[in-house]
Amino acid sequence: MIKSTKKQSQEKTLMRIRTLLNKFEYLKSFVYKKEYIEVHGDQERLIIEIVPRKNSQAICSICGEKHSTYDHKSTPRDFEFVPLWGMPTYFRYQMRRVSCPVHGVRIEQVPWARGKSPITKTYGQFLAHWAKKLSWQEVAQSFKTSWHNVYMAVKEMVEYGLAHRDLSQIEAIGVDEVHYGKKLKYLTMVYQLDQNEKRLLFVERNRRVKSLLKCFRELGKENCLNIKYVCSDMWKPYLKVIKKKLPNALNILDRFHIVKKLNEAVNTVRIEENQRLKKEGYEPILDKSKYCFLKKEENLTKNQETKLKDILQYDLKSVRAYLLKISFEAFWQYDSPYWAEWFLKKWCTRAMRSKLEPMKKFVKMIRRHQPLLMNWFKAKKAYSSGAVEGLNRKVNLVTRRSYGFKNYDILKIALFHTMGKLPEPERTHSFF
């Protein structure tokens, strides 16, 4: 008795599926023929069979033109659709082969899926949407699909987005490098840094002149000429490429990169001093103090704050380096480039007298790039200077969350998906 009611209600549901599909996933030249449940191991799957409409012609997958049918593939193909009632759902269709006068015998192009993709376009968009909020593994688990399908969904979405994005109207960009993976491989990143639009524009393997040249080539000559501001670090080969390829741009050394270098100098002083203290048999008070020196004061934990306060009482080289670093912060507060330069000069003299080699090295670098550094004041309000740091943090989040990203190509797709603000194809029905 109970069994038959269940069966009846299932049949009722199945009848309604076709109505819903015709409403939300209408296919012009195809018909939803029948639906049934199939058991695969311990999993029940909903199968929706599709057939071509009478007298409809198949489309050549190369040229997109309609031609007569050559034959049918012997086994039907399944395309995964959005799960209904938590049940994995598939469109099942027997692919036709068309005889195209230009391309010969080809498999047909169906409107619900791209190329050889095993998932429907609708499901691809659905998965890609969730892959922005969850890790790919979590998406796969949540919707009972494979990691590979989530990857394919995101990949298709990114490929569509890259082909359809608008690269004109970009005035400010940032060039940066990021390392990832255990072997510390580099990525060259180019961001858009306009006040009203911040996004990832390019990712390239390695940090080489070739990598950056490739980004500018993709941006196109005309768009390169539109760039008014480019912010970068001090790596000479990149500075050269920027000068050559972006002739109308003011090159700015961003605050974020300078502070990073300064922090590195302070850290080197600390490491060297710590080793010396240990060797000479002193109490290793600089052990585990790295972040006390590097973090912004307001971000220190209670423990770090106490430790730093303690260390600052000693007459140490690290303390002198730290105090120099703190006093450098005033530099960024100036509105007038003239007074900022005045301050910089005084600060550099003081740092040179400190007799701390890493700090002296920092000063020499600053002096070498002083005009570019001063450009920061000229462009202060024209581009989003805080954005580089924020975008950088986002990249680290993606690379760290990416346990499944075995290689560069996958990582690149993940980065574009989360940071590229890429356009998406229009949907007939919105699931979210």
Ligand SMILES: [Zn+2]
């Ligand atoms: Zn063709």
